[in-house]
């Protein structure tokens with residue numbers, strides 16, 4: 001960014017450089033947000049995480065044009081007295097830290113609840129007590145299941161948006177029974193949202209809550225056995241990428257009938273930057289951030305990824321690229337699923353004028369090109385020397 005550029009917000013006001021504490025900066029979303037802020041704004045980042053691999057390229061070498069504008073703090077927010085000091089030093093805190101992989105929700109429900117609720121409490125408290133602004137990352141999973149999912153399969157009402165469109169200020173949050181521990185994540189996220197909202201109402205906390213709807217792109221999660229545990233189960237993009245890279249069948253949980261809308265990480269990050277730089281328009285709001293035009297079933301996603309990867313890698317797809325597995329086999333006891341997730345975009349459109357741009361085909365093409373470049377050689381090595389991995 002040219003040092004002399006005068007940047008203004010949506011209301012034409014000049015933007016002053018901010019100091020931003022980003023908790024969870026070393027993760028998927030954090031790494032893209034750091035890149036965007038460093039490349040396009042004059043803001044400073046205090047990047048906090050227990051890992052830094054995904055932002056290594058931003059931290060070194062020191063000669064990069066943004067040297068001095070990013071500082072990494074290897075801190076676990078569960079137990080570190082430096083947290084309050086960092087919040088005090090910053091104009092804005094963005095909290096991304098969480099356990100947010102469905103394979104963990106029913107197998108590690110305690111860690112999931114602690115991570116998404118208990119560990120976030122001091123962040124909210126310190127922001128509120130010190131009069132600091134907070135952007136907190138929640139999830140579209142707080143909506144749970146759609147009202148329409150309880151209607152008979154052939155009910156024409158299922159086609160009516162009133163029964164499936166997810167609206168921030170209107171839709172109920174519908175989770176399964178307590179034994180369905182999948183909902184431990186959604187429930188913890190819902191309670192922290194309610195707490196933040198209450199801090200706003202009772203103590204004047206300036207907050208924005210983000211509900212991401214399946215943001216995907218490069219650096220999401222890990223490829224098992226390459227840059228993550230061999231037995232680990234990441235989110236669907238990485239699961240399917242891993243299978244494609246290894247020329248294995250893509251596993252469709254319970255027939256792959258669930259529906260999702262996928263948004264390209266780079267589109268979504270633009271929405272977050274608008275929130276950062278337009279507090280008057282973003283404070284006090286909860287925002288859906290997704291792409292309602294990119295809806296597919298998980299089966300369709302598998303078919304699209306198979307076609308795109310064949311093109312990217314130059315290798316023909318398997319004759320039978322997918323296989324059905326039960327959720328119990330894949331995730332274990334207590335798994336349940338969101339049936340359909342289409343974000344209503346009214347509020348984010350009205351407040352920030354944001355719209356996603358990238359089609360599912362285009363985002364899969366750039367993402368799978370990245371996956372192939374980053375992992376194909378390493379996978380080949382592991383496959384040819386399995387014991388040395």
Ligand SMILES: NC(=O)c1ccc[n+]([C@@H]2O[C@H](COP(=O)([O-])OP(=O)(O)OC[C@H]3O[C@@H](n4cnc5c(N)ncnc54)[C@H](O)[C@@H]3O)[C@@H](O)[C@H]2O)c1
Nearest residue numbers: 024026027028029050076077097098100137139212214215
């Ligand atoms: N990716 C999505 O589409 C999506 C969708 C819905 C919600 N979210 C939410 O957005 C946030 C970020 O998601 P992501 O996809 O980047 O996940 P991620 O797992 O890639 O990133 C989370 C980061 O937080 C860090 N972290 C976790 N606990 C920590 C602790 N105690 N102390 C310090 N650092 C800690 C992790 O090391 C990791 O780098 C999460 O809150 C998640 O629930 C993401």
Ligand SMILES: O=C(O)[C@H]1O[C@H](OP(=O)(O)OP(=O)(O)OC[C@H]2O[C@@H](n3ccc(=O)[nH]c3=O)[C@H](O)[C@@H]2O)[C@H](O)[C@@H](O)[C@@H]1O
Nearest residue numbers: 100102139141212213214215235236239251252253258298
């Ligand atoms: O990304 C989001 O917006 C939110 O949704 C995700 O939840 P989910 O979409 O269910 O997680 P994925 O792992 O991406 O799974 C999507 C669908 O694919 C299915 N799946 C997953 C992996 C696989 O190999 N095969 C497969 O069929 C799952 O059962 C599910 O129906 C995670 O909970 C969070 O990261 C986040 O809050």
